[in-house]
Amino acid sequence: MGDQTSWKMMSIAFNKMKPYLAMISLQFGYAGMFIITMFSPPFAFFLERKIRPKMTLSVFLKIMLLAFLEPVLDQNLYYVGLKSTSATFASAMVNVLPAITFIMAIIFRLEKVNPKQIHSLAKIIGTVITVSGAMVMTLYKGPIVDILWYSEGGSHHRAASGSAEHEHWVSGTIMLIACIVGWSAFFIVQNKTLKEYPAELSLTSLVCFMGTVEGGVVALVMERHTSAWAIGFDSRLLAAVYSGIVCSGIAYYMQSVVTQVRGPVFVTAFSPLSMIITAVLGAIILAEQVHLGSIIGAIIIVFGLYSVVWGKSKDKTTSDKLSYAEEKAQELPVVDIKTSVNVDNDNIETAGKSHIPQDQFFTARAMKT
Structure with a gap:
């Protein structure tokens, strides 16, 4: 009897921890940088053949929009912004994502806000603080802060490209902000699509496939040089494969599952992990220079972010209490x-x-x- 009780408690605890474990694992994938769609369709075809709903025009249009927002618009803007700034700066700017998602969720009535409640007020204040941190990072660079792994070789390498980076810093930041807006819109549309088409793996496959088609068309229009299409066994191929498998295929599926359980704001709440991992890897591998403005802005963003997350967690607690009360009410004799x-x-x-x-x-x- 005792063993059964312990096993049941462990099972309940694991189910509660699954969204957290999934998002933490996903952030390790994002730290390396943003699938090849050949892997997910076979699994989706066999595993979801009984639960896959009928494809409608409304769902198909939403899938096309999802494919444009994430694989095409978001990732291309992210790479352009990353080229003009740095990996650490870009990953820190991504922490604005929950605040932007929260604002868009309010607009599309996926989030309810009551300023008279403390947790709702915390979400509003946290959003303002997060946006303020992003503005600090954009407008103030400050002196370079030496990191433990900073090396002389990295110093010469960064000095060679430093002038161009300073020149395009603001434009790169604007690209990153536009990327984050597109990413937030992706979460909102994904949340609405899952209500009509609750087959996460099939949705992932379709989004990746449509993203490949749309991305190919955009690349043909924008990139005229044939050298850009050359494929070799080098870092470019590795980056493309990793970006496809981890940041599209695995990411979309995990996000779909967790979004259904905890909502789009919860999904975006784990982005600071990516910033920390990227800062460490960037210092070790790339010997990146970290500016004081980036550190101050990142700290402000994290404070605002977890104010939003705290308010969101209270929403979840209130929702659970209401659900429990409704279940008890249904058990009363009529x-x-x-x-x-x-x-x-x-x-x-x-x-x-x-x-x-x-x-x-x-x-x-x-x-x-």
């Missing part, structure tokens, strides 16, 4: 007011059935007792 009631062995019909006024009925019952 009494038909039109049935007769026996008082002191005298059959007295209730006011709902007899012609006795309701106040006289309860007065008579009180006198009998």
Whole structure:
């Protein structure tokens, strides 16, 4: 009996931890940088053949929009912004994602806000703080802060490209902000699509496939040099494969599952992990220079972010309490007011059935007792 109770408690705890574990694992994938769609369709075809709903025009249009927002718009803007700034700066700017998602969720009525409640006020204040941190990172660079792994080789390498980076810093930041807006819109549309098409793996496959088609068309229009299409066994091929498998295929599926359980704001709440991992890897591998403005802005963003997350967690607690109360209410016995009631062995019909006024009925019952 004791073993069964322990096993049940462990099972409940694991189910509660699954969204957290999934998003933490996903952030390790994002730290390396943003699938090849050949892997997910076979799994989707066999595993979801019984639950896959019928494809409608509305769902198809939403899938096309999802494919444009994430694989095409978001990732291309991210790479352009990354080229003009740095990996650490770009990953820090991504922390604005929950605030932008929260604002868009309010606009599309996926989030409810009541300024009179503390947790709703925390979400509003956290959003303002997060946006303020992003503005600090954009407008103030400050001096370079030496990191433990900073090396002389990295210093010469960064000095060679430093002038171009300073020149395009603001434009790169604008690209990153536009990328984040597109990413937030992706989460909102994904949340609405899952309500009509609740097959996560199939949705992932379709989004990746449509993203490949749309991305190919955009690349043909924008990239005229044939050298850009050359494929070799080098870092470019590795980056493309990793970006496809981890940041599209695995990411879309995990996001779909967790979004259905906890909502789009929860999904975006784990982005600071990517910033920390990227800062460490960037210092070790790329010997990147970290500016004081980036550190200050990142700290402000994290404070604002977790103010939003705290408010969101209170929403979840309130929702769970309401669900529990509704379940208990459904378990209560239902009494038909039109049935007769026996008082002191005298059959007295209730006011709902007899012609006795309701106040006289309860007065008579009180006198009998």
